[in-house]
Amino acid sequence: MNNYDKNNILNLLDSVSPDNADLLETLHIIQEHFGYLSKEALEIVSELLSLSVAHVYGTATYYADFRFVPPPETIIGWCSGPACLLKNGVGIRDAMLAVFGTELGEQLDNPSVEVCMAQCNGTCEQAPQIWVNNKVVGKLTAAKAIELARSIKEDI
Amino acid sequence: MQQDYYTLRAQADIEYSIWSQPEKPRIDFAYDTSSIASGTEEIMNKLNEKLINENHQIETGVVAGYGLQYLNPLVQITFTDGTTVLYGPVTSDNIDDLINEALGNNRNPLDITIGMLHGNRNDIPTIDKHSFLQLEEERRLTRNLGFIDPDLINHYIARDGYLAVNSIFEKKLTDEEIRKEISDSGLAGRGGAFFPTGVKWGFLSSASTEDKYLVCNADEGDPGSWVNRILMEGDPHSIIEGMIIGALGTFANKGYIYIRSEYPLAISRMQKAIDDAYSLGILGQNILRSNFSFDLRIIKGAGAYVCGEETGLIASIQDSRGMPRIKPPFPANSGVFFNPTNVNNVESFASIPMIMRNGSNWYKEYGVESISGTKLFSISGDVKKAGIMELPWGVKITDVLETCGGISNNKPFKALQAGGPLAGYLPSSIAGTLELEPNQFKEHGALVGSGGLVFISDSACSIQLNLLFSQFVEDESCGRCTTCHGGNQRMTEIFRRISRGNGRIEDKANLDIIGNTLLYSNCVHGQASPTIMKNTVSHFADDYEDCVINKKCSGDVCSCPGLTKLIIVDQFDKKLDEAMNICPTGMIKKINGKYTINMKDCIRCGACIELAPEAIKKVSDGTTQEMPEFIPRIFSENHKSLTPHSVLIEPSSITTNVLVRGEKSLSGMENMTI
Ligand SMILES: Cc1cc2nc3c(=O)[nH]c(=O)nc-3n(C[C@H](O)[C@H](O)[C@H](O)COP(=O)(O)O)c2cc1C
Ligand code: SF4
Numbered sequence: 001m002n003n004y005d006k007n008n009i010l011n012l013l014d015s016v017s018p019d020n021a022d023l024l025e026t027l028h029i030i031q032e033h034f035g036y037l038s039k040e041a042l043e044i045v046s047e048l049l050s051l052s053v054a055h056v057y058g059t060a061t062y063y064a065d066f067r068f069v070p071p072p073e074t075i076i077g078w079c080s081g082p083a084c085l086l087k088n089g090v091g092i093r094d095a096m097l098a099v100f101g102t103e104l105g106e107q108l109d110n111p112s113v114e115v116c117m118a119q120c121n122g123t124c125e126q127a128p129q130i131w132v133n134n135k136v137v138g139k140l141t142a143a144k145a146i147e148l149a150r151s152i153k154e155d156i
Numbered sequence: 157m158q159q160d161y162y163t164l165r166a167q168a169d170i171e172y173s174i175w176s177q178p179e180k181p182r183i184d185f186a187y188d189t190s191s192i193a194s195g196t197e198e199i200m201n202k203l204n205e206k207l208i209n210e211n212h213q214i215e216t217g218v219v220a221g222y223g224l225q226y227l228n229p230l231v232q233i234t235f236t237d238g239t240t241v242l243y244g245p246v247t248s249d250n251i252d253d254l255i256n257e258a259l260g261n262n263r264n265p266l267d268i269t270i271g272m273l274h275g276n277r278n279d280i281p282t283i284d285k286h287s288f289l290q291l292e293e294e295r296r297l298t299r300n301l302g303f304i305d306p307d308l309i310n311h312y313i314a315r316d317g318y319l320a321v322n323s324i325f326e327k328k329l330t331d332e333e334i335r336k337e338i339s340d341s342g343l344a345g346r347g348g349a350f351f352p353t354g355v356k357w358g359f360l361s362s363a364s365t366e367d368k369y370l371v372c373n374a375d376e377g378d379p380g381s382w383v384n385r386i387l388m389e390g391d392p393h394s395i396i397e398g399m400i401i402g403a404l405g406t407f408a409n410k411g412y413i414y415i416r417s418e419y420p421l422a423i424s425r426m427q428k429a430i431d432d433a434y435s436l437g438i439l440g441q442n443i444l445r446s447n448f449s450f451d452l453r454i455i456k457g458a459g460a461y462v463c464g465e466e467t468g469l470i471a472s473i474q475d476s477r478g479m480p481r482i483k484p485p486f487p488a489n490s491g492v493f494f495n496p497t498n499v500n501n502v503e504s505f506a507s508i509p510m511i512m513r514n515g516s517n518w519y520k521e522y523g524v525e526s527i528s529g530t531k532l533f534s535i536s537g538d539v540k541k542a543g544i545m546e547l548p549w550g551v552k553i554t555d556v557l558e559t560c561g562g563i564s565n566n567k568p569f570k571a572l573q574a575g576g577p578l579a580g581y582l583p584s585s586i587a588g589t590l591e592l593e594p595n596q597f598k599e600h601g602a603l604v605g606s607g608g609l610v611f612i613s614d615s616a617c618s619i620q621l622n623l624l625f626s627q628f629v630e631d632e633s634c635g636r637c638t639t640c641h642g643g644n645q646r647m648t649e650i651f652r653r654i655s656r657g658n659g660r661i662e663d664k665a666n667l668d669i670i671g672n673t674l675l676y677s678n679c680v681h682g683q684a685s686p687t688i689m690k691n692t693v694s695h696f697a698d699d700y701e702d703c704v705i706n707k708k709c710s711g712d713v714c715s716c717p718g719l720t721k722l723i724i725v726d727q728f729d730k731k732l733d734e735a736m737n738i739c740p741t742g743m744i745k746k747i748n749g750k751y752t753i754n755m756k757d758c759i760r761c762g763a764c765i766e767l768a769p770e771a772i773k774k775v776s777d778g779t780t781q782e783m784p785e786f787i788p789r790i791f792s793e794n795h796k797s798l799t800p801h802s803v804l805i806e807p808s809s810i811t812t813n814v815l816v817r818g819e820k821s822l823s824g825m826e827n828m829t830i
């Protein structure tokens with residue numbers, strides 16, 4: 001959904017108000033709907049919450065969750081937690097990056113994919129794991145990660 | 157019109173008694189983040205489909221997992237006589253077994269039977285006999301896991317939920333009496349600093365502004381700790397009740413629960429719980445017909461570790477970058493929107509109702525002299541059985557390890573990393589002598605922290621682990637203090653260099669300087685970030701010397717890439733072809749019938765060893781190895797730039813009346829027009 005129409009955004013945000021601890025919530029709502037935070041959206045948020053655009057932008061860029069360009073089709077979240085690291089998490093990460101030829105957090109157009117950093121959510125019995133579009137792929141190994149990355153690459 | 161507690165309770169009792177002794181047998185799936193990760197949803201859907209197709213007289217439902225995560229997915233069956241039995245790990249192949257079990261058609265217990273939660277069947281052992289639960293004395297914080305549907309407020313009420321709030325109203329307890337009970341119980345903050353909760357509440361209660369805030373810190377950013385998630389997903393109302401009592405003990409009128417975005421299920425369960433509490437008159441105006449009012453809402457975090465620090469959390473709530481600031485002023489003086497505020501951890505709040513219900517002496521039945529009660533621990537790493545335990549303080553680390561089945565692959569126990577990346581890293585020679593008790597850890601320069609226990613085997617090298625933890629603290633520094641963001645960058649650089657095989661004699665002195673400099677940071681993130689490094693240098697001198705001076709790395713899975721290389725020990729192994737094909741960098745080649753591995757661009761991913769374990773070995777021969785500068789970029793013409801900063805290059809045309817947020821010193825600028 002990429003229709004960054006002002007009314008469209010305002011409809012989503014009818015419950016937020018200035019000075020009411022609503023900024024994070026507002027940004028989450030927009031990102032959930034559009035997949036990222038566009039310039040237009042940040043400006044509307046600024047107006048709606050009586051904050052300067054710089055403040056909104058500065059706040060949004062502080063947090064790892066927010067994106068500022070349309071997301072890729074496939075987001076691979078790589079767990080950076082200790083249980084996963086102990087079980088060759090780094091090897092898994094680098095193997096996938098080598099297949100795609102990207103760096104962590106770098107988005108590729110073709111295939112439309114990104115491997116990004118993610119945090120442990122306490123499902124460490126599945127370690128080492130990644131989340132492919134939020135779906136867990138657990139008990140991974142470097143070889144399985146390579147196969148998975150290759151299948152994504154070949155699927156385009 | 158608000159209902160009184162007894163009317164609510166009577167309704168809840170009816171609903172709960174039907175649930176706990178159902179007319180038809182009921183299959184309950186453990187539904188929490190860990191269960192979902194283990195594939196519960198798929199099995200649940202298949203089973204439901206089958207029940208409908210075959211028209212079985214069986215109900216289904218949902219509970220929270222019992223904590224035995226290594227046996228996920230878990231399922232419970234409650235039979236018509238009220239007996240509840242736990243099963244796991246369940247697969248799609250077990251669906252018929254479960255249906256037959258629920259219908260009473262199985263002669264013998266299923267081999268996936270774990271234990272009986274409730275009831276009296278002779279053929280199934282009670283759950284407390286289970287090997288993973290041998291160190292648990294009594295489930296207090298987790299008493300509702302497996303015994304309620306966490307989405308149903310009436311289940312909580314029927315198990316004495318909100319009773320404590322009501323008796324405070326009935327007995328007309330003053331705020332002081334509430335705080336005294338909490339102080340007498342010895343409850344110390346579970347966020348990791350163990351500050352006495354009753355005392356902290358005292359600071360807030362003495363403030364006399366119109367708005368006072370109570371904040372529940374559910375940011376749980378420490379990787380390897382997930383105890384707060386268990387409580388939010390398993391017993392959300394216990395946290396709400398704890399906060400209401402906290403409000404009564406401090407005269408707070410507004411509350412926030414700040415939950416990290418990595419926990420979507422916890423967020424939706426807490427939201428449902430709050431909505432239900434509002435609709436029954438347990439939150440909002442005139443709680444349970446009293447003249448006390450308290451409002452509560454959830455703030456969803458957005459992925460920043462230091463938002464777990466209380467001042468960072470407060471900044472994040474009030475629409476800003478979640479950067480911690482120097483204290484004082486303490487939150488009790490200036491917190492959310494500059495109003496007096498008290499921040500407590502999820503587990504601290506969840507401990508409150510039971511203390512008020514049963515009294516401080518009851519709470520002190522467990523624990524040690526320095527700290528009372530039970531504590532949730534999440535156990536992971538190189539152990540055979542990962543999961544959750546509710547332990548009294550004072551349990552031996554070695555006993556915990558034994559109960560978890562020991563170190564996986566029967567490797568030696570090398571180290572314990574407890575309480576997240578700020579809390580420390582102790583060798584087995586020390587950790588093996590310790591009990592779970594904050595002071596014992598402190599003596600060795602480490603902390604128990606918030607409940608994560610990561611056991612580490614000798615397949616990890618301390619230096620490489622240090623690099624990984626150091627990258628975490630560097631990455632998560634908010635950037636306010638040069639000591640912290642710069643210091644952690646330098647620390648990471650040094651470890652990266654050592655790990656690439658270029659350690660220098662003087663690194664130790666430099667790490668020392670960095671460690672001391674970091675102490676001059678604003679918040680505990682910077683101050684505590686060198687803890688693991690200090691522990692390593694003092695307790696793992698061997699690993700350190702080996703990697704820095706002898707250029708030998710003892711790690712096997714988690715090892716320094718620049719100190720290890722791969723060699724082919726068997727040219728005739730048939731699996732070498734597979735290894736060659738899997739290599740993502742094409743570094744394994746077959747030339748004239750002979751396999752070679754070129755270390756220059758080998759990224760040490762380990763895939764080849766995995767496929768040809770007998771033919772390819774990782775060795776560390778005391779020399780620095782060639783390795784790629786970066787991950788080789790193979791298709792680099794294809795990249796899209798990710799810099800967010802290009803988004804707002806054009807000047808904005810908007811004029812707004814700006815409310816300046818942030819530090820109080822800026823308050824003179826509150827209404828500027830730009
Ligand atoms: C970097 C950093 C991260 C923290 N993260 C958390 C956290 O995730 N959860 C938490 O309860 N406390 C966290 N704390 C501790 C809080 O600042 C605060 O002490 C705690 O929430 C107080 O609650 P308690 O008194 O109930 O323990 C963190 C502290 C620091 C310095
Ligand atoms: S110590 Fe680090 S995290 Fe804390 S305020 Fe300073 S820069 Fe930020």
Ligand code: SF4
Binds near residue numbers: 738758762764
């Ligand atoms: S470790 Fe990975 S990159 Fe190196 S040779 Fe083996 S498969 Fe290739």
Ligand code: FES
Binds near residue numbers: 079080121124128380
């Ligand atoms: S460390 Fe990866 S899920 Fe916990």
